Amino acid sequence: MIKFDNVSKRYPGGHQALSQVNFELVDGEMAFLTGRSGAGKSTLLKLIMLMEKAQQGQVFVNGKNLNRMDAAQIPFYRRRIGVVFQDHQLLFDRNVFDNVALPLQIEGYPKHEADRRVRAALDKVGLLKKEKMLPITLSGGEQQRIGIARAVVNRPKILLADEPTGNLDPELAAEIMHLFEQFNQVGVSMLIASHDLSLITRLKHRILTLDKGRLIQDAYHTAMPPQPGVSR
Amino acid sequence: MNTRKRASGAKQSQRTARGALQSHWQQHLKTARESLFRLLSTPAATLMTIAVIGIALLLPSALYVSMNNLQALSGGINVGSQISLYLNEDVTYEEAFQVSEQLLQRDQIVSAEYISPTQAAAEFNAHSGLGDVIDALESNPLPGVIVLSPSSIDSTAASALLEELGSLPEVQSAQLDLQWVERLQAFLQLAQRASTGLMLILALAVLFVVGNTIRLAIEGRRAEIVVIKLVGGTNSYVARPFLYAGALYGLGGSILAWLLLSIILLSLRGPANELLALYSSDYQLQGLGTANSLVLFVLGSLLGWLGAFISVRQHLAAIEPR
Numbered sequence: 001m002i003k004f005d006n007v008s009k010r011y012p013g014g015h016q017a018l019s020q021v022n023f024e025l026v027d028g029e030m031a032f033l034t035g036r037s038g039a040g041k042s043t044l045l046k047l048i049m050l051m052e053k054a055q056q057g058q059v060f061v062n063g064k065n066l067n068r069m070d071a072a073q074i075p076f077y078r079r080r081i082g083v084v085f086q087d088h089q090l091l092f093d094r095n096v097f098d099n100v101a102l103p104l105q106i107e108g109y110p111k112h113e114a115d116r117r118v119r120a121a122l123d124k125v126g127l128l129k130k131e132k133m134l135p136i137t138l139s140g141g142e143q144q145r146i147g148i149a150r151a152v153v154n155r156p157k158i159l160l161a162d163e164p165t166g167n168l169d170p171e172l173a174a175e176i177m178h179l180f181e182q183f184n185q186v187g188v189s190m191l192i193a194s195h196d197l198s199l200i201t202r203l204k205h206r207i208l209t210l211d212k213g214r215l216i217q218d219a220y221h222t223a224m225p226p227q228p229g230v231s232r
Numbered sequence: 233m234n235t236r237k238r239a240s241g242a243k244q245s246q247r248t249a250r251g252a253l254q255s256h257w258q259q260h261l262k263t264a265r266e267s268l269f270r271l272l273s274t275p276a277a278t279l280m281t282i283a284v285i286g287i288a289l290l291l292p293s294a295l296y297v298s299m300n301n302l303q304a305l306s307g308g309i310n311v312g313s314q315i316s317l318y319l320n321e322d323v324t325y326e327e328a329f330q331v332s333e334q335l336l337q338r339d340q341i342v343s344a345e346y347i348s349p350t351q352a353a354a355e356f357n358a359h360s361g362l363g364d365v366i367d368a369l370e371s372n373p374l375p376g377v378i379v380l381s382p383s384s385i386d387s388t389a390a391s392a393l394l395e396e397l398g399s400l401p402e403v404q405s406a407q408l409d410l411q412w413v414e415r416l417q418a419f420l421q422l423a424q425r426a427s428t429g430l431m432l433i434l435a436l437a438v439l440f441v442v443g444n445t446i447r448l449a450i451e452g453r454r455a456e457i458v459v460i461k462l463v464g465g466t467n468s469y470v471a472r473p474f475l476y477a478g479a480l481y482g483l484g485g486s487i488l489a490w491l492l493l494s495i496i497l498l499s500l501r502g503p504a505n506e507l508l509a510l511y512s513s514d515y516q517l518q519g520l521g522t523a524n525s526l527v528l529f530v531l532g533s534l535l536g537w538l539g540a541f542i543s544v545r546q547h548l549a550a551i552e553p554r
Contacts (some may be wrong), residue, residue, distance in 0.1 A: 079463070
């Protein structure tokens with residue numbers, strides 16, 4: 001599903017964000033990406049999102065080489081990937097419903113179909129009753145849920161999350177992670193960047209550890225590593 | 233099983249294709265409506281922009297209308313045009329009268345009036361207030377004149393007629409006071425050229441005004457643009473509301489220009505008709521007319537759209553999620 005082949009990324013100014021990273025995330029797998037601030041977690045996710053491009057090595061998503069993707073294809077590629085941001089990236093001038101509906105609007109879904117999907121996503125994150133409210137009136141945890149509903153509303157096969165629990169208390173954080181596990185259980189491949197080690201080690205999934213741009217550890221916290229092509 | 237599955241899949245994709253097309257227009261309509269509401273939500277700023285565009289569009293429209301009026305007016309000017317035949321000194325009253333009778337026989341001439349030197353002197357006395365000057369002279373210096381009204385004035389026919397009349401034995405010189413019409417026409421041509429240039433400059437001004445307004449709007453919605461691009465919005469999706477906004481600015485500006493022009497014409501109608509009545513013309517001041525009004529609206533909208541397009545091309549691509 002996602003494959004990094006000897007990927008290096010250096011920002012203009014000389015900061016080496018990633019050095020020779022190799023790993024593969026198979027279809028239906030759930031993995032955490034951890035490491036200190038500045039270890040390269042966000043950069044790695046940005047490479048998958050095509051917000052950045054690698055100087056060396058190749059990133060494959062769904063069998064496609066991202067190096068060979070031209071600018072006009074990027075929006076269509078991004079529609080197939082759900083992303084949850086630490087700062088939510090919500091639009092504060094529209095209500096909860098319209099925020100979640102945005103990806104469907106962009107794709108031009110007919111209204112009744114879009115409405116159905118938005119309500120299903122909101123129901124999943126427990127915000128169905130707050131669809132008319134403005135995001136600014138909701139709590140941090142609820143805003144994160146809007147972001148999650150928006151990320152899954154067009155049923156992507158891959159879900160990325162960058163520090164999704166960064167600003168949440170432990171209880172809410174665990175709830176959000178539980179939500180992610182539910183998506184994973186219906187076959188969505190997940191890659192979640194988080195520095196909250198105590199939380200993610202409890203969850204027993206694969207953990208990729210970055211340090212100064214290098215992948216220093218790739219460990220499974222489940223009894224058995226998932227087999228390629230098997231969704232759980 | 234397999235073929236049935238494929239067939240139903242084909243039907244489904246057909247259905248979604250039609251649904252997608254329908255929602256494409258729905259989407260455009262929705263975007264246009266949202267752009268309109270967005271403009272209306274900041275009425276003062278929107279009005280200011282529209283006022284600038286309106287004034288920029290008013291100038292060429294007003295020029296166009298005045299030129300149109302002058303042209304129509306000078307085309308039907310034969311009412312006022314005259315040929316004056318200045319007679320030789322030795323032509324007697326009877327001879328002159330005979331000549332004018334003969335001239336009246338011609339098709340090209342509608343009326344002929346003989347003014348004798350004595351009459352001319354009396355008129356001069358009455359109108360110029362310089363009667364003493366003539367009285368002081370030993371003899372009346374004014375020649376007899378036959379004033380003719382030609383039936384229609386086409387400038388080549390008129391000059392042919394003028395030459396012919398000038399060669400009559402009784403006539404010393406013939407003068408066509410149509411020259412001012414020719415001068416007016418030459419002036420109009422010049423003014424038309426100048427106004428075309430002015431129109432281009434003002435169109436550029438509209439482009440810049442809309443472009444700059446849209447640039448500010450893009451800056452103001454930078455965060456939103458980033459989010460839309462993050463979740464897979466194409467450049468054209470992001471650009472669309474700005475293009476609609478530009479077209480709406482242009483349309484608003486052209487409607488304002490039209491309103492201002494109508495007010496100006498309405499306030500000029502009275503005095504203009506009085507002036508025209510002095511020239512015994514029943515000409516009515518013309519406005520833009522329906523077709524030209526529509527042209528103004530369409531051109532205004534297109535200019536607004538183009539201004540937004542240029543601005544969007546310059547500024548939108550630079551906003552990428554980082």
